[in-house]
Amino acid sequence: MKKVRHVLGISGGKDSAALAIYMKNNYPHLDIEYYTADTGKELDETYKLITNLEVYLGKKILRLTGANNSPELPFDHFLKMYGGYLPSSNARWCTKNLKLAPFEKFVGNDPVISYVGIRGDEDREGYISKKNNIQSIFPFRRNIWSEDVISKVLSNESIGFVLELFESVEANSKTDRYKEILKNPLTSSYNQQQKLNQLLDLGIKEFNKLVFTFIKSTKYPLAQEDYFPLVENEEILVRSDIFNILETSGVGVPEYYKEIEFEVNGKIGTYARSRSGCFFCFYQQKIEWVWLYEQHNELFLKAMEYEKDGYTWIQDEPLSELIKPERIHKIKEEYVKRTNRKNKVQSPYLLDILSEAEGEGCASCFI
Numbered sequence: 001m002k003k004v005r006h007v008l009g010i011s012g013g014k015d016s017a018a019l020a021i022y023m024k025n026n027y028p029h030l031d032i033e034y035y036t037a038d039t040g041k042e043l044d045e046t047y048k049l050i051t052n053l054e055v056y057l058g059k060k061i062l063r064l065t066g067a068n069n070s071p072e073l074p075f076d077h078f079l080k081m082y083g084g085y086l087p088s089s090n091a092r093w094c095t096k097n098l099k100l101a102p103f104e105k106f107v108g109n110d111p112v113i114s115y116v117g118i119r120g121d122e123d124r125e126g127y128i129s130k131k132n133n134i135q136s137i138f139p140f141r142r143n144i145w146s147e148d149v150i151s152k153v154l155s156n157e158s159i160g161f162v163l164e165l166f167e168s169v170e171a172n173s174k175t176d177r178y179k180e181i182l183k184n185p186l187t188s189s190y191n192q193q194q195k196l197n198q199l200l201d202l203g204i205k206e207f208n209k210l211v212f213t214f215i216k217s218t219k220y221p222l223a224q225e226d227y228f229p230l231v232e233n234e235e236i237l238v239r240s241d242i243f244n245i246l247e248t249s250g251v252g253v254p255e256y257y258k259e260i261e262f263e264v265n266g267k268i269g270t271y272a273r274s275r276s277g278c279f280f281c282f283y284q285q286k287i288e289w290v291w292l293y294e295q296h297n298e299l300f301l302k303a304m305e306y307e308k309d310g311y312t313w314i315q316d317e318p319l320s321e322l323i324k325p326e327r328i329h330k331i332k333e334e335y336v337k338r339t340n341r342k343n344k345v346q347s348p349y350l351l352d353i354l355s356e357a358e359g360e361g362c363a364s365c366f367i
């Protein structure tokens with residue numbers, strides 16, 4: 001049987017970088033292979049982060065590219081193949097060719113545990129790969145398991161089997177309550193998430209041990225391992241923890257996350273880029289495009305050069321329109337208004353507002 005490989009993708013964003021540091025600090029015995037899928041179009045800060053990380057980890061981060069033998073940068077190579085058709089959230093050929101395909105090639109048919117840096121304060125599942133030799137684990141979340149695993153463990157068909165397995169899990173005084181919850185079938189008024197939350201509320205370690213035992217009866221890569229240290233992990237890491245890890249390790253927070261002040265109508269607002277990825281990424285908010293124009297003008301101009309033959313990064317608004325002074329003024333004005341409104345009704349922290357913007361997008365590019 002092939003040995004299980006442990007891999008961690010560095011997107012260039014803060015969360016995957018923090019995860020790499022976290023795994024090295026907490027699980028130094030896991031032999032993790034680090035990789036990054038490079039589009040050739042990241043900001044310089046991203047490349048700097050990767051270099052800093054290599055120093056901290058004492059390991060090379062393997063560079064994967066989607067177009068190995070091309071004289072052009074990977075993104076440009078594929079853009080030509082697609083006849084200049086720019087990617088968009090509905091046609092994400094970039095992620096498919098530049099991130100997922102190189103990753104799946106790198107992994108081949110080996111059994112692989114892939115660690116993904118989705119945080120405890122995020123409400124999303126990270127799609128990484130549908131290949132069944134790749135199993136994703138989310139160490140920062142309360143629930144470290146992927147959705148497919150959870151739905152098997154908690155399905156009504158598994159209740160009897162899971163109760164049997166639970167006999168081998170030490171839960172002491174919680175045993176009876178655990179069994180009660182495990183016995184409850186899912187119904188239209190009691191869904192999988194509710195059951196999962198009840199079990200995790202009662203004990204994360206016990207739940208992890210149960211899932212790990214369940215996995216032993218499956219073909220998931222982890223079934224081959226006798227011991228998985230993350231079963232013991234009860235930590236939940238949120239956005240502020242991530243910044244903390246990056247700062248205290250000395251790896252540093254990429255410059256583009258740092259808030260820069262601007263003035264509009266006599267009011268002070270701040271902007272930054274909310275995530276890593278290509279400098280022209282179509283997932284950017286308009287205020288981030290303005291940030292790019294004002295803070296990295298040369299990159300903005302390059303992004304503009306890609307807009308031809310009617311293809312634009314933002315639907316219905318070419319970048320040449322977006323940078324008209326009155327348009328920039330409007331975008332800033334609306335952004336400040338929105339931020340103030342949210343500050344009043346929600347959280348006093350700008351960090352929280354920015355983190356909302358991270359929700360949309362692609363796990364392989366931004367985590």
Ligand code: SF4
Nearest residue numbers: 094095277278281365
């Ligand atoms: S960062 Fe954006 S443009 Fe770049 S590969 Fe990812 S989704 Fe595509």
